[in-house]
Amino acid sequence: QVQLVESGGGLVQPGGSLRLSCTVSGNTVSLYIMGWYRQAPGKQREWVATITSGGIPNYAYASSVKGRFTISRDNPKNTVYLQMNEVNPEDTAVYYCNARFTSLTYWGQGTQVTVSS
DSSP, X not given: OOEEEEEOXXXXXXXXXXXXEEEEESSOGGGSEEEEEEEOXXXXXXXXXXXXXXXXXXXXXXXXXXXXXXXXXXXTTTEEEEEEOSOOXXXXXXXXXXXXXXXXXXXXXXXXXXXXX
């Protein structure tokens, strides 16, 4: 059974940085298309970033975070990261890790990020 566990959320000031982690158990992270999503209060869950599977991954970002957020993968640690820089209050949300392999999709439990002074 594949499990995803996020960590690293918390309170951060506007303009600050935070790094989220998503550790995968039950299989190898490099097999999966990994993504980060977020859901703000009263809003639908939205896609944030994706890193593809394989030895040479591709990256994609939502326009709202492009240039500020970076998704990366550490295969030996079976972990995917989301480096968040220059955060602003609109980035406040619960952030979810997602793994896709063929028709299978897995979600983590989410980690809260709050941007406030």
